[in-house]
Amino acid sequence: MVENRRLGDFFAHLILIAGVAIVAFPVYMAVVASTLDADTIANGQMGLLPGSHGLENYRRLLFEGTSYTTRAPVYGMLVVSLISALGIAIGKIAISLISAYAIVYFRFPLRMIAFWLIFLTLMLPVEVRIYPTYKIVADLHMLDSYAGLTIPLIASATATLLFRQFFMTVPDELAEAAKIDGAGPMQFFRDVLLPLSRTNLAALFVILFIYGWNQYLWPLLITTRDDMQPIVVGIKKIVSTHDALTEWQLAMATAVLAMLPPVLVVVGMQKMFVKGLVETEK
Amino acid sequence: MAGVLLDNVAKIYPGGVNAVRGVSFAVPDGGLCVLVGPSGCGKSTLLRMVAGLETVTSGAISIGARVVNDIEPMARDIAMVFQNYALYPHMSVYDNMAYGLRNLKTPEPEISARVRDAARILELSDEMLKRKPRALSGGQRQRVAMGRAIVRKPAVFLFDEPLSNLDAKLRVQMRVEIRRLQRRLKTTALYVTHDQLEAMTLADMLVVMNAGRVEQVGAPLELYERPATTFVAGFLGSPPMNFLNGKIEAQGLARMENGEALAYDAGHFGPPIGADIIAGVRPERTSFAAGEDGLAFKLELVEELGLGRLVHGRVGAAPYAVALPPGAPLPPGETARLAIAAGDVHLFDGKSGVRL
Numbered sequence: 163m164v165e166n167r168r169l170g171d172f173f174a175h176l177i178l179i180a181g182v183a184i185v186a187f188p189v190y191m192a193v194v195a196s197t198l199d200a201d202t203i204a205n206g207q208m209g210l211l212p213g214s215h216g217l218e219n220y221r222r223l224l225f226e227g228t229s230y231t232t233r234a235p236v237y238g239m240l241v242v243s244l245i246s247a248l249g250i251a252i253g254k255i256a257i258s259l260i261s262a263y264a265i266v267y268f269r270f271p272l273r274m275i276a277f278w279l280i281f282l283t284l285m286l287p288v289e290v291r292i293y294p295t296y297k298i299v300a301d302l303h304m305l306d307s308y309a310g311l312t313i314p315l316i317a318s319a320t321a322t323l324l325f326r327q328f329f330m331t332v333p334d335e336l337a338e339a340a341k342i343d344g345a346g347p348m349q350f351f352r353d354v355l356l357p358l359s360r361t362n363l364a365a366l367f368v369i370l371f372i373y374g375w376n377q378y379l380w381p382l383l384i385t386t387r388d389d390m391q392p393i394v395v396g397i398k399k400i401v402s403t404h405d406a407l408t409e410w411q412l413a414m415a416t417a418v419l420a421m422l423p424p425v426l427v428v429v430g431m432q433k434m435f436v437k438g439l440v441e442t443e444k
Numbered sequence: 445m446a447g448v449l450l451d452n453v454a455k456i457y458p459g460g461v462n463a464v465r466g467v468s469f470a471v472p473d474g475g476l477c478v479l480v481g482p483s484g485c486g487k488s489t490l491l492r493m494v495a496g497l498e499t500v501t502s503g504a505i506s507i508g509a510r511v512v513n514d515i516e517p518m519a520r521d522i523a524m525v526f527q528n529y530a531l532y533p534h535m536s537v538y539d540n541m542a543y544g545l546r547n548l549k550t551p552e553p554e555i556s557a558r559v560r561d562a563a564r565i566l567e568l569s570d571e572m573l574k575r576k577p578r579a580l581s582g583g584q585r586q587r588v589a590m591g592r593a594i595v596r597k598p599a600v601f602l603f604d605e606p607l608s609n610l611d612a613k614l615r616v617q618m619r620v621e622i623r624r625l626q627r628r629l630k631t632t633a634l635y636v637t638h639d640q641l642e643a644m645t646l647a648d649m650l651v652v653m654n655a656g657r658v659e660q661v662g663a664p665l666e667l668y669e670r671p672a673t674t675f676v677a678g679f680l681g682s683p684p685m686n687f688l689n690g691k692i693e694a695q696g697l698a699r700m701e702n703g704e705a706l707a708y709d710a711g712h713f714g715p716p717i718g719a720d721i722i723a724g725v726r727p728e729r730t731s732f733a734a735g736e737d738g739l740a741f742k743l744e745l746v747e748e749l750g751l752g753r754l755v756h757g758r759v760g761a762a763p764y765a766v767a768l769p770p771g772a773p774l775p776p777g778e779t780a781r782l783a784i785a786a787g788d789v790h791l792f793d794g795k796s797g798v799r800l
Contacts, residue, residue: 333528333530335526335527335528335530336530336532338495338497338517338524338526338530339524339526339530339531339532339592340532340543341496341497341516341517341518342495342496342497342517342518342522342523342524342544343518343543343544343547343592344518344544344547344548345543345547349547353532353543354532354534357534357535358533358534360534
């Protein structure tokens with residue numbers, strides 16, 4: 163049996179390693195490409211080892227931008243992406259927390275209707291309602307602004323449902339004990355519910371930050387100014403040049419830079435993320 | 445310090461469920477009143493109305509001299525211990541106990557003094573005060589929940605089945621502790637339980653409830669000795685009272701369903717001759733007769749309790765249990781005769797179950 167299990171372990175690892183290689187290799191190639199000079203890539207002589215132009219490529223990309231297309235430095239795009247991703251994640255969490263709190267803990271008229279209305283928006287993501295949303299944002303003069311980049315994406319049924327499910331698992335006695343202890347509704351929310359939702363908050367933050375960071379269609383639609391473009395839109399613009407050679411080393415460097423923040427968020431919050439998704443003890 | 449007065453209190457839930465139907469009784473200042481009854485009898489609802497967690501449909505609840513119907517829970521000067529403890533999981537034991545006082549804007553040194561005082565009474569060590577509830581055992585959590593109640597120095601303690609989540613041994617121990625603590629603090633307490641043994645041992649005053657109504661109020665032994673209804677008689681005592689149907693044949697003599705006669709104490713106003721009755725006899729007040737007199741008993745099963753023996757069998761078709769003291773001999777065969785003193789027979793009306 164022991165022998166068999168070793169063999170099994172070996173194959174399991176083999177498959178996992180193959181899987182990791184398949185996923186990681188293109189990423190590695192992007193990193194390699196971002197350290198080469200333009201000629202090497204254009205000649206098709208790209209090898210497997212990093213070149214020596216890395217620092218120069220990244221410096222130029224971050225602070226000057228590409229030669230032909232967007233001309234905006236990627237540093238600005240990173241700032242735009244960061245602000246809108248944070249805005250979307252934090253805004254979504256804040257709104258869904260309080261709406262879930264209202265739905266679970268308060269008895270008000272049309273409570274179930276409110277709940278189902280929120281639920282219904284699950285079926286209406288931005289892509290579906292893109293034209294009316296665009297019209298509203300344009301009428302409110304929010305094009306090319308952070309408000310326009312974030313607010314339409316903030317309303318979120320998913321997060322509301324998640325918090326609702328979580329709040330419903332919190333024993334009623336806890337709210338009653340708080341009531342007897344003299345905590346008002348807001349105080350109960352702040353002193354008991356929020357600290358208890360900490361791990362859920364973290365898990366949700368990771369998911370929503372990545373969701374916000376990866377937004378492509380919406381920013382593409384409502385931003386026209388180069389300095390209001392998130393990096394995900396920027397990559398596309400750097401790649402598609404009409405009458406000039408694509409600067410692949412810079413496109414790859416942009417891709418690497420676009421990948422980094424989500425990776426950092428996931429790695430940094432991994433422990434809480436997992437806890438938030440699996441923890442059951444209340 | 446204050447007593448609790450319930451005056452014709454009723455609760456009808458929005459769905460139309462009538463959970464409490466006109467309950468009135470008074471708990472004297474410093475008394476421990478136990479509400480007992482089967483699940484769904486309305487005892488918890490009643491307690492939650494006193495706590496202010498449920499609204500009162502009609503009637504009045506007073507704590508001290510004040511009607512509290514429309515007063516917020518926190519302003520009622522009460523503290524509650526919940527069945528599942530309801531400790532705040534993310535707060536340390538100390539913070540759990542201090543939370544209510546902080547909301548009252550009590551100065552921090554005062555809070556610290558009160559919490560340490562409560563911890564000393566409940567034998568919670570300083571090291572335990574720093575822990576989170578999840579790092580405590582069930583019994584310790586229970587103590588913390590009680591600590592959270594006593595630091596408030598409330599006029600009334602409310603206990604909602606506080607021992608139900610503990611194992612049997614710990615339950616006995618905590619029961620004694622709650623009694624000792626309540627005596628020491630001399631705080632009025634309302635205590636809800638479905639466990640008749642807990643109710644009997646803890647109460648100064650016992651309120652037996654059934655289907656939203658009070659069946660009987662009184663001292664535990666009084667209820668045990670003179671149950672007002674068959675419900676109370678059957679609920680208090682383990683094993684419960686035996687019931688046999690019959691008819692009054694003459695003053696002091698009832699003819700049971702199986703055709704045999706049972707003598708009862710005809711001291712007071714006896715029921716009319718020919719009336720249908722239920723005769724109740726406690727298992728421990730029954731023994732086996734040596735001769736041929738007494739009700740015929742068919743033996744079915746013997747339980748050894750260590751503290752004595754429990755003999756299950758039947759009188760006619762009705763089940764009947766006899767509790768024997770340790771060492772008492774079992775009847776030799778499958779059948780035996782029961783010796784029942786006339787003074788140990790409780791008579792209840794055959795229809796309503798009310799004591800005669």
